Amino acid sequence: SSVGTSRGTATSTKTTATASPTTTSPSSPWKVAASFAGNNFFDGWDFFTGSDPTQGIVTYVDENTARSSGLLEINSAGNAVMRVETTPTVSANRQSVRITTQYQYTGGLLVMDSVHMPTGCGIWPAFWSNGPNWPAGGEIDIIEGVNDYTNNQATIHTNVGCTIASTSSATLAISGSVIGGTNCAALTTGNQGCGIRSNSATSYGPGFNANNGGVYAMKWDSTGIAVYFFPRTSIPADITAGAPLPDTWGAAQARWPAASCAPFSFFNNHQAIFDTTLCGDWAAAVWSSTGIPGQEQSCAQRTGSATCEAFVRANGASMAQAYWEIKNLTIYR
Numbered sequence: 069s070s071v072g073t074s075r076g077t078a079t080s081t082k083t084t085a086t087a088s089p090t091t092t093s094p095s096s097p098w099k100v101a102a103s104f105a106g107n108n109f110f111d112g113w114d115f116f117t118g119s120d121p122t123q124g125i126v127t128y129v130d131e132n133t134a135r136s137s138g139l140l141e142i143n144s145a146g147n148a149v150m151r152v153e154t155t156p157t158v159s160a161n162r163q164s165v166r167i168t169t170q171y172q173y174t175g176g177l178l179v180m181d182s183v184h185m186p187t188g189c190g191i192w193p194a195f196w197s198n199g200p201n202w203p204a205g206g207e208i209d210i211i212e213g214v215n216d217y218t219n220n221q222a223t224i225h226t227n228v229g230c231t232i233a234s235t236s237s238a239t240l241a242i243s244g245s246v247i248g249g250t251n252c253a254a255l256t257t258g259n260q261g262c263g264i265r266s267n268s269a270t271s272y273g274p275g276f277n278a279n280n281g282g283v284y285a286m287k288w289d290s291t292g293i294a295v296y297f298f299p300r301t302s303i304p305a306d307i308t309a310g311a312p313l314p315d316t317w318g319a320a321q322a323r324w325p326a327a328s329c330a331p332f333s334f335f336n337n338h339q340a341i342f343d344t345t346l347c348g349d350w351a352a353a354v355w356s357s358t359g360i361p362g363q364e365q366s367c368a369q370r371t372g373s374a375t376c377e378a379f380v381r382a383n384g385a386s387m388a389q390a391y392w393e394i395k396n397l398t399i400y401r
Contacts, residue, residue: 077108083165096311098400102171106394109148116166124345126164146363152390166343176399183281184393186344187273189256189367190380193353206335214351218362220272222295222322225254230329264322294320
């Protein structure tokens with residue numbers, strides 16, 4: 069349960085951008101393929117309205133419903149905000165938002181700047197990407213956690229044949245720690261995947277938000293897949309300039325090298341996704357658990373509620389921190 073589970077495939081219209089990318093800077097080999105920021109942030113996304121694949125007690129709503137219900141906006145700072153319904157008491161599900169880029173990519177560099185992510189007991193947010201015919205197209209979970217966790221967990225889920233060859237952080241050149249197993253195959257490991265947990269308490273949830281967030285980057289190239297995190301005060305100048313130079317960023321938070329998981333065999337035609345679900349397969353499963361950074365006391369103890377579902381349905385005010393606030397997302401090729 070510490071590794072979590074997949075959120076499934078969104079049934080959305082998929083299109084591939086046809087505009088020729090423009091060079092961001094002579095100093096960077098990466099070129100902008102798609103970008104989302106400001107008043108136009110929500111252009112180029114599909115709003116998923118199917119049932120939650122992870123059994124969460126949410127109803128994902130369309131864009132018009134989200135806007136009219138106050139769940140979606142561009143705030144006064146020019147940032148995109150996605151919230152969860154805060155009605156005091158609900159009988160079944162709370163409304164939430166799940167969006168998927170219409171743009172598809174095979175390989176690339178995603179750079180996402182966020183000042184706030186959802187957090188709190190019963191809450192399970194994620195920023196991730198998915199390919200077709202899950203798990204054949206692969207899944208890359210860039211940001212993920214539940215409840216009041218403080219350390220991010222990045223995970224991949226694949227077809228049979230992808231592994232992590234080592235559990236040594238030094239060998240993998242990562243700052244995080246491998247947790248769970250080294251077999252990334254979703255269907256033969258109970259969908260555990262290959263998870264790597266950050267060692268930073270500002271990488272997720274309350275610590276991330278108190279620090280005014282930061283930048284997450286996911287690089288997918290011939291060397292493999294890697295996830296990087298930079299707190300607000302440590303964002304590299306090349307990222308700020310729009311001319312990313314990943315080779316200068318040092319150790320990744322998480323990495324899955326190509327030698328044991330061919331990045332263009334196990335992953336293809338991805339779309340980036342934001343979502344926030346409630347309870348479900350992971351958050352509900354660890355409701356009474358302790359020992360994960362940020363959950364030294366269980367949510368059952370902290371809230372006095374025996375189940376995740378009962379707490380979430382009866383405590384709309386506790387959803388006040390269950391929102392994403394995103395400055396921008398850029399996808400480079």
